[in-house]
Amino acid sequence: MGSMNYSTRDAVEDIWGPRKGYKGTWPSRVDANYDEEPEKWVTSACVMCSNGCGLDIGVKDGKIVGVRGREIDRVNHGRLGPKGLYSWRSLSHPDRLKYPMIRKHGKLERATWDEAMSLIVERTKNIQERLTNHGIGFYTTGQLFLEEYYALAMVGKAGLNTLHMDGNTRLCTATAAASMRENFGSDGQPGSYTDIDHTSCIMLVGHNMSATQTVLWSRILDRLAGPDPPQIIVIDPRKSNSAKKATLHLAPRIGTNCALLNGIEHLLFKKGYINEEFVSKHVVNREKLANVVKEYPPDVVSKITGVPEADIERAADILGKTPSLLSTALQGVYQSNQATASACQINNINLLLGHIGKPGSGIFQMNGQPTAQNNREAGCDGEFPGFRNFLNPNHMQELADLWNIELTRLPHWNQPTHIENMMTYIDSGLIEMLWVNGTNPLVSLPNLPKVRETLTKQGLFLVVQDIFPNETTAIADVVLPAAAWGEKTGCFTNVDRTVHISHKAVEPPGEAKADMDIFIDFGERMDFKGKDGSPLFSFKTPEEAFKAWQGVSKGRPCDYSGMSYEKLSQGTGIQWPCNEEHPNGTERLFSDGKFFTDTEYCEDFGHDLETGAPVTKAQYEAVNPGGRAILKECHYLPETEATNDEYPLQLSTGRRTRHFHTRTKTGRTKELQDADPDNYIQISEHDAKHLDIQEGDMVLAESRRGKIEVVARVGDIQVGQVFTPMHYGYFDTHDGRARAANELTQERWDPVSKQPMFKSGAVRVTKIPPGEVKIHAPEQQTPTVKNLEQQSSKFDDPGDVHGDEKLERMLEYWLGATFTSFDTLQDICDHIIPRVKGVDFEIGAGMSVMHRITTACIDKLKPITEKYEINEQLGHDVSTGLKDRLFPEAIMDLSGSPAYDVLIVLQSFYLFLGHIEAHLFALQPTSQAAWDKDFNECIKFLTEQNEKMQAWTKQQLHSRGPQTLLVPCKQAVGLRERIEKRQRRDQEGQNMP
Template identity: 60%
Template sequence: MAAASAQPKIQSRDSIEDVWGPRTPYKDEWPTRVDKSCDEEPEKWVQSACVLCSNGCGLDIGVKDGKVVGVRGRATDRVNKGRLGPKGLNGWRAMHAKDRLTHPLIRKNGQLERASWDEAMDLIVAKSKDLQKHMTNHSIAFYTTGQLFLEEYYALAMVGKAGLHTLHMDGNTRLCTATAATAMRESFGSDGQPGSYGDIDYTECIFMVGHNMAATQTVLWSRILDRLAGPSPPKLIVVDPRRSESASKATLHLAPKVGTNLALLNGIQHLMFKNGWVDYEWAERHTVGLEDLKATVAEYDPQTVERITGISVEQLEEAARILGTSKSLLSTALQGVYQSNQATASACQINNINLLRGMIGKPGCGVLQMNGQPTAQNNREAGCDGEYPGFRNHQNPAHMAELAKLWNIEPAKVPHWNEPTHIMNLLNYIEADTIKMFWITCTNPLVSLPNLPRVRRLLTKPDLFVVCQDIYMTETAAIADVVLPAAQWGEKTGCFTNVDRTVHISHKAVDPPGECRPDLDIFLDYARRMGFKDKDGNDLMPWKTSEEVFEAWKKLSAGRPCDYSGLSYDRLTGGSGIQWPCNEQNPHGTERLYADGQFFTDVDHCESFGHDLETGAPYSREEYEHLNPRGRAILKACHYSPPMEEPDDEFPLRLSTGRNTYHFHTRTKTGRSAPLQKSCPEPEVRISEQDAAKAGVSDGEMVVVRSKRGAVEVKCRVGKMVSKGNVFMPFHFGYWDNKDGRATAANELTIDRWDPVSKQPMFKAGAVRIEMIPADRASGPYIPEPQTGALEEAAQKPDVSAMTNSEDQAKYERQMELFLGETYETTVQLLEIYGSLIPQLIHHDQEVEGGLRMLHKLADGMRARLEPHVQRLGENKQRGRHRAHVLREALFPHPDDESDSPSIAYQVLETLQGLAVYLSHIQSSLTALEPVALAMWDAEFSQAVQSAQQCVHRMTAWVKQQIKVRSPQTLLVPIIPAASKGRD
C-alpha cells in the first residue's frame, strides 16, 4: 500500500526540509509561533493534541465535509505555543490511507475473512470462557500500547485486574518508558516527572543523557534552540555515542562506549563529592543514602572511568565542573539510557546528580525522565502495564483494599501477589503453553520486540489464540486469529497526558470509517458480554461514554500523586492542557513536583518499596522501613557491570537501535504519510569510516548486518556520525510495505535481555558484524524477509471457531497439586527429623533436646494447617519418591553410619546446619505457594500458607541462633579429634 500522496496546499513552512522552524530567540518566556498544514481551508477546527511523539503538542484538527483536511498548532497551549514538528504537521495524512481496516476479520480456512462484530466478539468471549473453565483466567494475557486515551487504558485495566483478576497485562511502553517510571519510583517514591517543560526557559544548564531530542521531540528541541539563540544561553551537555544533531549543538559532547552510562555517571558524582559540589545542607535534610552513594562512587576516579567508557579525564572533569557549579540544572534522559546496560541504575544516577545539588522543584531545575510515546504516562497511571491504578503499591495491603473498595469487588480478587507480568515473561509463558489467548491492542510486536525470530515463532503457535485490535493490517494483525478494527485519533474523544504531566483533551473531529469502533467501546462490550459484575451483582463497568469513565478515574486518582480530581472535560476544553496533580490544593495544576522538598516516599504513600539495582530483587516493607525515607528522596547507588554481550572477533561491533526524525514506532501511521515516508523511505545502517574500511564496504552499498540471532540486508551509510566500534540502525522498519523481499527489521538482530529492575529490553546492546554481499549472488534478496514464513505458519492454524480446549482437557494437568504434595511431605519428614532422627544424631545436648520439643510442636501445627488443603485440593504423587526424602538423606546421615565429625560439638553444628538448609527448602516452597493461593482467590488456603511461613520463620530463627552461639567455640578452639583419642 502506497502512502497517501497528496502534498499540503496550505502550510506555514516545509517541515520536512525545515524540521525545527525559524528561530525565535528568547529569555524567560517562549514566544508563540503557529504552525499549520492543510489541504484546504477547514470549515471548523476541533481541539486535540499530537500523538506522534511524547511531547504532547496542543493542536487543532481542521475538518471540511466530514473529513480531516489539516492541522494547526494551538497558540494557547503551554507545551508548544503553536508549534508543530514534521510528524505533527504531516502524520494526519495517514487517516486517508486506503488500506484502513474497516470491519472485523476471523481466520477461517487459513485466511482472515470478513465477519460481523457479533461474530468476532462472541468468538473472543467463547474462547475466554472456555479458557477460564479449563485453564483459569491466568491463561489470558493482554499487550497494549502507548497511544490509547486515558479512559481506554482505565477500562482495559479494569477488564484485566477487576474483571479477570489477572496480572498478565503489559504494554509496549515496556520497550520505551518502563525505566523512566521505575527510576522515579526508586528515587522519589512514585512515578511522575518532577520537572516541567517550562524549566527550559530559565535553566543555566541542560544535561541530556542518551536523549537525541532533535529527532525524538522536535518541538521541544526548537525550544532549546531558541534558548541557545537568545541572551544568556544555557550550557548544554549531551551524552551520546553518536554525533547526533543534538550533540552538534552541545557545549560539551560526551561519547561513551555503548553500555557504560553507569560508570560515566558514577564518575561525575565522584568528582562532585571530591570538589565539594554537593549541597550537603539540602541533601542531608531531604535525602537518604548519601554516605552509601559517596562510598560507591569513590571507586570511579577519572582514570578508571576513562578506561571503562573511553571518555577522557579532561572531558569528565569539565562535565562535572559545569554540572557542579551551574546555578540551575535541568536533566533529561531517554532511550540511550533506558534501552542500554544497567538502565534503571543509570537513570537513578541522573536523579542523584540533581538531588546532590538540591536542584529539584525550583524554576530551571528538575529531571525529565522522558517517555517515548504520547500516552505512555496514562498507561502507567491507569495500570495497564507494570503498575497499579493511581500509582498504588501492590505490597501495601491498604492500597489494594482501597482499589477493591473503589471497584466494589472482594479484596482477595485484586491481583497483587506479584508485580504485573512483563512482556518477556508473557512470551515465556506462551512458550510454556500456559498462556493460550493473547490480546494485542494498537501495537506491532512482530516488528517492535527484540529477537524477532523467537517472537515470530511464538505468536504463530497453532494453539495460541491471538486477537489484534488496530487501525491497519500490521505485521502482527496479519498473523492474528481475530482482527478488530479500531477508531483512531480524531475519530473519538478522550484525554491523554504527556511527559511533563500536561493533560490534554482530544475531541472527536470525524466519524471513523466503515465499522471501526473506539477502543473504549470494544473493551466495554467485552466486559458486558463476559458478564463482569461487582460484589453486589451490578455491572462492573457500567459506563457508556468516555466522560463517564474520566469521572470514575478522577475518584480513583484522588489523593494519589497523579490526582485528576480537579480536572473535567469542560476545564480541559478551550484553552491549554493542565498539569496534574490538579485538585483543591492545586486548582490550576502543578508545574513542578517537590517544590517543598517533600517526596512521595512515606511508607504508607509510596508506589514502591524499591529494588536492589544490581539483582532486581524487590525490597520488603520491613527493609524499606529500615531505610526510613519519611518523605525524603532516596539516593540509589550501584556499581558498574559490563554488558552481557560484548563484541568479539566474530561479532566485533556494538549495535544500537533508535528513532528517526520522520517516523514513529513501526511506521503504522507515519509510513502511510507521503511526506514522511518519502523523507525516510528505507532503513540504513550507519558505520564509521574505520569500520567500513575494515569490512570492505562503502557508502550507499547494500550490506548484511548479522548477529547471533539473525541478519538483515540494508544500505550502508559511512560517516563520522557513528564512532569506531559502533553501528546504528533505526527500528521503525518491518515488512507491511516491503517491496523487494529483503529482511530489514532491526529487531531481527537484537538481544532479548532486559534490565533486572524495569524489565525494559536492552535494544542498545549486543554485537554484530557487517558483511559484504557476494558479487556473484543470484538476483533477488540475499537475506529474504521472514514475514512470508510467518503468514504461512498462521495459515496452517485450525479454524479459530474450533480452537477450544474442552476436547483436549485430558492433555492438561495442573502442577499445583504436585508442588503442594511435595511441600506437605517436607512437613511430614520434618516431624520425623525432630522426633527421632536428630535425637539419635545428637546425644545429651540439653539445649537441643529442649528446643526440639518446641520445634516439633511448631512443625505439627504447620502440618495440621496444611493437611486439610492437601486433602481438599488433592495431592499428585505420580513422581514417586519425594524430593523431601532425597534432601533429608543428603543433609542428615543415618544414625547407624559412622560419623567422620572430629567432635560431638562439630557433629551438633553440622546437624543444625543441615536443619537450617532443610527449613530453607520448606520456606522457599511456601514462598511459591503464597502467590498461588492468592491467585486462586482462596483465602483459607492463603491463611494456612502464611501461618506455615510464620512457623518456619520461628524455627529458622531458633536454629540460626544455635549456630551463632556454638560456632565460635566449636570452630576456633583447638581440640584432639575424637578419632585420635587413645592412640597415644
C-alpha cells in the same frame, strides 16, 4: 491566507522552524498545515511523540482537513513538529481497517462485530475452563487515551483477574517509571517544560531530543539563540543533531552508561560539589553511594567507556558549578545495559546537587510514546492503577473497594507479567490467548525470528485491535478495527504531567469503534460483575470513565480529582496533581523537598539494581526514607554478549525524526515516508574503510539471531559501533529483503524494569558486491503469513480446538511435596531430640517446641491437601534424601566437640527450613492466584511458623558461634586427622563390592 494547501513551513526540510531567541517566557509561533479552509476547529493535542503539543483539528464536510498548533497551550506555544503537521493525513488512507475480520480456512475474512466478539468470548470461556484465567494475556500500546486504558485495566485486573497485562511502553518507558520509583518512591516526572526557559545547564543522556521530541528541541534551540544560553552536555555514542549543539559531547561505548555516570558522581564527591545541606535534609543513602562511586576515578572510567579523562573532569565541573540543572534521558539509557541503574544515577546527580523542585532544575525520565504515562497510571502494564503498591494491603483493599470486587479476586500476588515472560508462557502452552491492541510486536519486539515462531504457534488465539493492517494483524485470528485519534474523545498526559483533552472531530471509517467501547462490550458480553452483582463497568461514555478515574487517582501522586472535561477544554493542558490543594495543577514536584517515599504511600519498595531482587518492606523501613529521596548505587557490569572476531561491532537501534514506532501512521503519510523511505545501518568512517564500505553500499548485517540487508551510511558514530533505526518492517516493502532492526536484537532485559536491551549485542557487517542480484537476507514475514494461510483454521470450530486432550496442573505435586517436607521435618525433630537432650538441654527444649510448631503446620495443611487431592510422589524422595544428607546417623559425633556438633545440627536444621521456605515462597502467590481464601490463609500461617522456626535457629547459631568457634578446646586437637581418617574409611566403604 489561501484556502487550499496552506502550510506555515516545509517541516520535512525545516524540522524545527525559525528561531525566536529568549530567556524567561517562550515566544509563541503558530504552525499550521491544512488542505482546505476548515469549517470548524476542534480542541485536541498531538499524539505523535511524548511532548503532547496542544493543537486544533480542522474539520470540513465531516473530514479532517488539517491541524494548527494552539498558541495558548503551555506545552508548545503554537508549534508543531513534522509528524504533528503531516501525520493526520494517514487517517484517510485507503488501508484503514473498517470492519472486523475472522480467520476462516486460513484466510482473514470480513465478519460482523457480533461474530467477532462472540468468537472472542467463546474462546475466552473455553480457555478459562481449561487453563483458568491465567491462560489469557493482554499486550497494549502507548497510544490509547486515559479512559481507554482504565477500561482495559478493569477488563484484565477486575474482570478476568489476571496479571498477564503489559504494553509496548515496556519497550520504551518502563525504565523511566522504574527509576523514579527507586529514587522518589513513585512514578511521576519531577520537572516542568518551563524549566528549559530558566535553566543554566541541560544534560541529555542517551536522548537525541532533536529527533524524538522536535518541538521540545526547538525550545532549547530558542534558548541557545537567546541571552544567557544554557550549557549543553550530551552523552551519546553518535554525533546526533543534539550532540552537534553540545557544549560538551561525551561519546561512551555502548553499554557503559553506568560506569560513566558513576565516574561523574565520583568527581562530584571528590571536588566537593555536593549540596550537603540539601542532601542532609532530603536524601538518604549518601554514604552507600559514595562508597561505590569512589571506585570509579577518571582513569578507570575512561578505560571502560572510551571517554577521555579530561572530558569526564569537564563534565563534573560544569555540573558541579551550574546554578541550575535540567537532566533528561531516553532510549540510549532505557534500552541499554544496566538501564535502571544508569537512569537512577542521573536522578542521583540532580539530588546530590540539590537541583530538583525549583525553576530551571528538574529531571525528565522521558517517555517515547504520547500516552505512555497514562498506561502506567491506569495500570495496563507493570503498574497498578493510581501508582498503588501491590505489596501494600491498604492500597490493594482500596482498589478492590473502588472496583467493587473482593480483595481475593484482585490480582496482586506479584507485579504484572512483562511481555517477554508472556511470550515464554505462550511457547510452553500456559497462555493460549493474547489480545494485542494498538501495537505491532512482529516488528517491535526483539529477536523477530523467535517472535514470529511464538505468535504463529498452533493453539494460540491471537486477537489484534488496530487502526491499520500491519505485520501483526496479518497473522491474527481476529482483527478488530479501532477508531483513531480525532475520531473519539479522551484525555492523555505528556512527560511533564500535562493532561490534554482530545475531542472527537469526525466519525471513524466503516464500522471502526473506539477502543473503550470495544473493551466495555467485551466486559458486558463476559457478564463481569461487582461483588454485589452490579455490572463491573459503571460508565459508558469517556467523560463518565474520566470521572471514575478521578476517584481512583484521588490522593495518589497522579491526582486528577480537580480536573474536568470543561477545565481541560479551555485551551491549555493542566499538570497533575490537580486537586483541592492545587486546583490549577502543579508545575513541578518536590518543591517542598518531600518525596513519595513514605512507607505507606510509596508505589514500590525498590530493588537491588545489580540483581533486580526486590527490597522487602522491612529492608525499606530500615532505610527509613520517610519522605526523603533515596540515592541508589550500582557497580558497572559489562554486557553479557561481548564482541569478538566473528561479531566485532556493537549494535544500537533507535528512532528517526520523521517516523514513529513501526510507521503504522507515518509510513502512510507521503511527506514523511518520502523523506525516509527505507532502513540503513550507520557505521564509523574507520570501520567502513576497514570493511571497504562506501556511503550508499548495500551491506549484510548479521547477529547470532538473524540478519538484514540494508544501505550503509558512514560517519558520526564511534569506532566499533553501528546503529540502525527501529521503525521499518514489511507491510510496505516487496523487494524481499529483511530490513527490520529486531531481526538482529536479543531478548535480554533489564533486571529491574524488564525493558528489553535493544541497544546491545554484537553484529558483523559485510559489503554486498555492487550489482549483486541475489538476496542475502530474505525477509520471513511473507512466508510466515503464507504458511498460516495455507493451514486450515485452528478456530473454525472453537469447541473442538483441543479435542480430548488431557491437561494436568502441577499444583497438586508441589503442594504434596510441601506436605511431605513438613512430615519429614517432624521426623527430623523426633530423631534429633533424643540425640541432643543429653548434650544440650536448651536445644532439646527448643526442638520440642519445633516439633509442636511442625505438628500445628501439618494439622493446618491437611484440609488443604485433601481439598486439592495432593500427589506426594515427586516430593518424597527429595525431602527424605535431603534429610539423610543433612542428618546422617553420625551427626552427633562429627568433631568430638559437643558444642561444635550442635552448631552443625543447627546449620542442617536451618538448611531444611530453607527447603520448606522455597516451597512456601512459590505457594504464597499461587494461593492468591487460585482465589482461594482458605488456601491463602493456610500458606500465610505456614510461612509465619517457618519464619518463627528460622528465627529461633538463627538466634541459636548467632549466640553460640563466638564462644564455640573462638575459645580453644581439647576436643579440637587432632580434629583434622580424625576427619581425614573418617574420609578414608568412607571411601573404602564406597569401593567395597
